[in-house]
Amino acid sequence: MRVSVLQMDVVKGDREANHATIRRMVAEAMQASPRPEVLVLPELWSTGYALSEKGALASPGGRTDAAFLGELAREHHVSFIGGSVLSLNSDGQVTNRAQIIDSEGRYAAGYDKIHLFRLMEEDRYLARGRKPLLFRTPDFLCGLIICYDLRFCELVRKLAVEGAEVLFLSAEWPLARREHWEILLRARAIENQMYVVACNRCGVTEGEEFGGTSLIIAPDGAVLQRAGREEAILHAELDPALVRRTRERIQIFRDRVPEVY
Numbered sequence: 001m002r003v004s005v006l007q008m009d010v011v012k013g014d015r016e017a018n019h020a021t022i023r024r025m026v027a028e029a030m031q032a033s034p035r036p037e038v039l040v041l042p043e044l045w046s047t048g049y050a051l052s053e054k055g056a057l058a059s060p061g062g063r064t065d066a067a068f069l070g071e072l073a074r075e076h077h078v079s080f081i082g083g084s085v086l087s088l089n090s091d092g093q094v095t096n097r098a099q100i101i102d103s104e105g106r107y108a109a110g111y112d113k114i115h116l117f118r119l120m121e122e123d124r125y126l127a128r129g130r131k132p133l134l135f136r137t138p139d140f141l142c143g144l145i146i147c148y149d150l151r152f153c154e155l156v157r158k159l160a161v162e163g164a165e166v167l168f169l170s171a172e173w174p175l176a177r178r179e180h181w182e183i184l185l186r187a188r189a190i191e192n193q194m195y196v197v198a199c200n201r202c203g204v205t206e207g208e209e210f211g212g213t214s215l216i217i218a219p220d221g222a223v224l225q226r227a228g229r230e231e232a233i234l235h236a237e238l239d240p241a242l243v244r245r246t247r248e249r250i251q252i253f254r255d256r257v258p259e260v261y
Contacts, residue, residue, distance in 0.1 A: 001080075001139045001166075004029045005234040007214040007227045010172070010205030013050035013057065019068055029233050030076045036235060037103075038137070041083025042201040043147050043170040044096065049205070051125035058094045062087035062110065070105030079103045079137075082170040082199060084113065084131055084146050093127035098144050100135060100172055109135050113146040114155065120172075122148075132159060139240050140165045140195075147171035150184050151223035153191070160192035161253065165219075165243045169198040175229070178211035190221040193246045197240050202229055219246040 010076045011017040022045065029036055040120040046065045047057045053178040059065070073080060080125040087097035087110070095112040103107045112129025132155060133144050143159030145167065145192035150156075156167060167188060173181045181200065189196040195218060200211035212229040216236040247253065 001038060001137055001238045002034055002036045003038045003197055003216065003226070003236055003238060004032065004041060005197060005199045005214045005216060005225070007041045007199060007202055007212055007232045007234070008042060008044075008045065009231060010042065010048040010201050011186055012048035012205050013053055015046050015057065015064075018046045018048075022068075023072065025231075025233060026072050026076060026078075029235075030078065032233075032235050036078060038079050038081050038255045040081055040168060040197055040199040041170060042199045043084045043098075043172045044086065045083050045170075045201070046085050049120055049172065051121060054094045054125055058086035058088040060088050060090075061107075062099055063098050063107075066099055066101060066107045068169060069099070069118055070107070071102050074105035075206055077103050081142070082144055082168040082197075084170050087112070089127070093123065095127050095129060096122065096146060096159070097129075099144055100144070109133060111144045111146070113149060115148045115152055117148040134164060140238065140243075142166040142168060144168045147173060150181075150188065153188065156188050156192060160194055161256075164192075164194060165240065166195040166197060166238060167192070170195065171198065171200045173200045173211050175209040175211040178213055181211060181213060182215065185215055186217055186221045186223070189217040189219060191252075193219045193252065194243065195248070197236075197238075201206055202227075202231060219243050
């Protein structure tokens, strides 16, 4: 599976500007040879953390942004995995929802962020998700999480125990904790023997600088691709055979003793 990560700056509250950035970066990513099958976007890519404006910016089920990505997916025959948006749910609450759009432009699945980050006031403005997400691509069983979820190893281990071979992650992770970002991403890959495909935003909003450093990590923790702090597109080929070989060599899932943990 050929994946591309689109590390972008995000203009807070300006969906039109952010859509223009995505349109430009998707066109650039699709010039790669071989062409990507999957594109990965950062957290809240269409609005940033304009949470106080959620009433105006959130759309039912995140459909405004899903429709935009659907057009690009059909145009370029590529899927989107990850990239979260403000989603207005049927109960009137707003969630931070990562979306999966297939190559025919159809909304395939969504994941609502479970762990809300108090330092960004998510707990004040957003409702938490309640269900992890596993989904299939032609080559892999995959999991999907958002930013602060990375700090909760229990969630990622649950996905791995249930068979996930690739973990997709969208984030707005600050530069101040960039070291934590890379250490935690590599730890999740190593301890679960899975690929980790992580897209972080870059740029500055209201004095807060975001760390970029998007990463694509192999199941043994080796960094396959790393971005800097500026806009970037990363490309990598994910090989299901490498996951199998890694798990056969050190059989951590067979050797677990969960009844004593």
